[in-house]
Amino acid sequence: MKLLEGKVAVVTGAARGIGKAIALKFASEGASVAFTDLNIDDNAKATEQEIAAFGVKAKGYASNAANFEDTAKVVAEIVKDFGRIDILVNNAGITRDGLMLRMSEQQWDMVINVNLKSAFNFIHAVAPVMVKQRGGSIINMSSVVGVSGNAGQCNYSASKAGMIGLAKSIAKELGPRGVRANAIAPGFIITEMTNALPDEVKEGWYKQIPLRRGGTPEDVAGVATFLASDLSAYVSGQVIHCCGAMNC
Structure with missing residues (x-):
């Protein structure tokens, strides 16, 4: 039997990059996948088809994850379409780097809203579903810089540190209802964005x-698949670094 057979996962910001890889891995392990992105464009539709190719239900939803009301509506649609939600991966995120002395209020607010407030929005909407089911796994995508900090990324680092504190707090709040919450702290991950860097x-x-x-x-x-599955049934409130020992 596959690790996530019969489960329904929601992955935010999953049209590309790490979010897409998580959605595809979940599907390969038997989970039906609802994913969100700011726009469901041709790229997102292609991702939907790639997920569905594993023989599971898949659907992309246009969603501004930083908007509270929009998130509530999208989660209601997902529950209507899929019937339940067993896994939530808060992956939506952006960067607007700059030194503190030069950073604008807009740069700060945008990163905090997209990276951290979006996780609050989705947990707030999904938690009642999981509590009613008496089970669920919430995974927040943090970063090694959320633990160690990084010059020129005070907004991003703060948002990712917040993802850790949020996961730990939710683990304590919802643990008695059978809901787990953890965070993943990736290090230097090769994506379209990092590939653009000079050699x-x-x-x-x-x-x-x-x-x-x-x-x-x-x-x-x-790592996300481990945290989403019953292999980690007694793992909650933890931060797992996926960084090649870069930050150990």
Whole structure:
């Protein structure tokens, strides 16, 4: 039997990158997948088809995850279409890097709203469903910089640190109802965004990583699958670093 057979997963910001890898991995393990992105464009529709190719139900939803009312409506649609929600992955995120002295209020607010408030919005909407089911797994995508900080990323680091505190708090609040909450802290992951960096910059990163390579979205998806499955039935309130020992 597959690890996630019969489960329904919601993955935010999953049209590409790490979110897409998680959605595809979940589908390969038998989960039906509802995913969100700001727009369901041709790329998102292609992702929907890739997920469905595993023989599971798949549907993409246009959603501004940072908007409370919009999120509530989307979650209601997902419950209507899929019947239940067993797994929530709060993956939606952006960067607007800059040094504190030069950072605008807009840069700060945008990153906090998309990265952190969106997780609050989805947990707020999904929690009643999981509580009623007496079970569920919530996974917040944090980052190693949410633990260690990073110059030029105070907004991003703060949002990712918030994802850890949010997961730990929800684990304590909803644990008595059978709902688990954990966070994943990826390190340097090779995506479209990081591939655009100059080779010398990437090589500099690799030298800081004991495993001497960048991670892949599939590496992160493997950790997410563990946390989504019953293999981690007694794991809650934890932060799992997926960083090649970069931040240990």
